[in-house]
Amino acid sequence: MTDPNLSLPADPERRRGGDGTPRVVVIGGGPGGYEAALVAARHGAEVHVVESRGIGGAAVLTDVVPSKTLIATAELLDQVQGSGDLGIRTEAGEDPAAGASLRVDLAAVNARVRALAAAQSADISRSLAEAGVHVHDGRGRLTDPHTVEILVDGEVAGSLEADVVMLATGAVPRELPSAPVDGERVLTWTQLYALDALPEHLVVVGSGVTGAEFASAYRALGAEVTLVSSRDMVLPGTDEEAAEVLQRAFERRGVTIRSRSRAGSVIREGQRVRVVLEDGDEILASHVLMAVGAVPSTRDLGLQEVGIRTRDSGHVVVDRVSRTNVPGVYAAGDCTGVLPLASVAAMQGRIAMHHALGDAVSPLLVRQVAQAVFTAPEIASVGVTWAEVEVGEVSGRMRLLPLVSNPRAKMQGIDEGFVRLIVSPATGTVLGGTIVSPRASELIHPLALAVTHRLSADDLAAAFTVYPSVSGSIAEVARRAPQIT
Numbered sequence: 001m002t003d004p005n006l007s008l009p010a011d012p013e014r015r016r017g018g019d020g021t022p023r024v025v026v027i028g029g030g031p032g033g034y035e036a037a038l039v040a041a042r043h044g045a046e047v048h049v050v051e052s053r054g055i056g057g058a059a060v061l062t063d064v065v066p067s068k069t070l071i072a073t074a075e076l077l078d079q080v081q082g083s084g085d086l087g088i089r090t091e092a093g094e095d096p097a098a099g100a101s102l103r104v105d106l107a108a109v110n111a112r113v114r115a116l117a118a119a120q121s122a123d124i125s126r127s128l129a130e131a132g133v134h135v136h137d138g139r140g141r142l143t144d145p146h147t148v149e150i151l152v153d154g155e156v157a158g159s160l161e162a163d164v165v166m167l168a169t170g171a172v173p174r175e176l177p178s179a180p181v182d183g184e185r186v187l188t189w190t191q192l193y194a195l196d197a198l199p200e201h202l203v204v205v206g207s208g209v210t211g212a213e214f215a216s217a218y219r220a221l222g223a224e225v226t227l228v229s230s231r232d233m234v235l236p237g238t239d240e241e242a243a244e245v246l247q248r249a250f251e252r253r254g255v256t257i258r259s260r261s262r263a264g265s266v267i268r269e270g271q272r273v274r275v276v277l278e279d280g281d282e283i284l285a286s287h288v289l290m291a292v293g294a295v296p297s298t299r300d301l302g303l304q305e306v307g308i309r310t311r312d313s314g315h316v317v318v319d320r321v322s323r324t325n326v327p328g329v330y331a332a333g334d335c336t337g338v339l340p341l342a343s344v345a346a347m348q349g350r351i352a353m354h355h356a357l358g359d360a361v362s363p364l365l366v367r368q369v370a371q372a373v374f375t376a377p378e379i380a381s382v383g384v385t386w387a388e389v390e391v392g393e394v395s396g397r398m399r400l401l402p403l404v405s406n407p408r409a410k411m412q413g414i415d416e417g418f419v420r421l422i423v424s425p426a427t428g429t430v431l432g433g434t435i436v437s438p439r440a441s442e443l444i445h446p447l448a449l450a451v452t453h454r455l456s457a458d459d460l461a462a463a464f465t466v467y468p469s470v471s472g473s474i475a476e477v478a479r480r481a482p483q484i485t
Helices: 031-042 057-061 064-081 106-130 209-221 240-253 342-356 386-390 407-411 445-452 457-462 472-483
Strands: 023-027 046-051 134-137 139-144 147-152 155-161 164-167 171-173 201-205 224-228 256-258 263-269 272-277 282-285 287-290 294-296 329-331 371-373 378-383 397-402 418-423 430-437
Touching: 023 031, 023 139, 023 155, 031 046, 031 057, 031 106, 031 164, 031 342, 046 147, 057 064, 057 106, 064 106, 064 209, 106 134, 164 342, 201 209, 201 272, 201 282, 209 224, 209 240, 209 371, 224 282, 240 256, 240 378, 240 386, 240 418, 240 430, 272 287, 329 342, 378 445, 386 397, 386 418, 397 472, 407 472, 418 457, 418 472, 430 445, 445 457, 457 472
Parallel strands: 023 046, 023 164, 046 134, 164 329, 201 224, 201 287, 224 256
Antiparallel strands: 139 147, 147 155, 171 294, 263 272, 272 282, 371 378, 378 430, 397 418, 418 430
């Protein structure tokens, strides 16, 4: 996590090769790592990336790219099944919602998921090769602030000297002793893509972003889904009204939500799984997805030996330009715990390398980060939240416009969702916003631009939007913002 009060000494004089070229070693090939490597290469540095799991890291191989590919299939199926009100019928004259003629071949879906992930990894590998980056297959470990050992199968296979070291080792799914993962019936989200048949009944333990996304996707694919949530509402910490919209959508689509419940244990019984809740209730299912968070991959990196500060959680402490407390060593991505987003990891990596190699940089501002939950409907947000305004942390005023009044939404049969805009009461500057809608992840960009560049609601309203379009509601809510009292 970022520590704004972290006191850091000036960077040391860089040790360079015989031709004066700075040497950069990146441990980890995910978004934070490969983006840092590309920036360093453009600066003319000699760059090495040490990665054991494949270029792209978890984001490309087992997390973001695979999950969003799966969700894209689920989204399409969800649209077809919801097209009855638009006059769509099967050849037998049935409403597609009945699903009589629709069937998901999960083996084919997952084969495509894995192929796309591998293709994306290959694309990034080519970009690194074209930039002259050296990639080493192995696990990196610091022996001092300027030396990285490369381990293969636990044995030291070589070492690299560095002027600058970037730690970008990511995170792995958290596992619970009471719910042993076997990769067959009890799974983490990295293991779902090996399934060749749709689960008959999937229990998702955890109602955060990951749990909600997979619950939404697998229900659309046709599985019976039960979501075990320890809170009153899904997506704890998210915009409350947005979470309420999603919860109603889940219930309408047939997702069973066990609110205020915790899984005490998960027991594999042959081809079935028994989920025992702490209140004594039990759920029998064919599969269980454990979506209970992630832990940083920072063990055995040599951090303690080198003196790099970490939190009790294991996350590396960094400032807003991704420096650790050890001169010349930077960190980016999920191993820092700033925000578990590939976009943030990539930005951290870019900022770090520009800074390390002498460029003036703008530090990472979490308020400017746009993020999305890829459920049906999607939830996207940026900047100040309404909850922060309500408790007095930020001075702001709000306007909320339901999508049910949007003409394009009516044409597409969208009857749930909204656009929320938060503005400064003194200046009218856009402070934040939330969009709940299909493709909200695409619609949030104008609000992100407004927050980043401190545009006013009038600026946002003055830009043309296409008629009819769902994005028209963004301009409409901005036009109404000055009327807030």
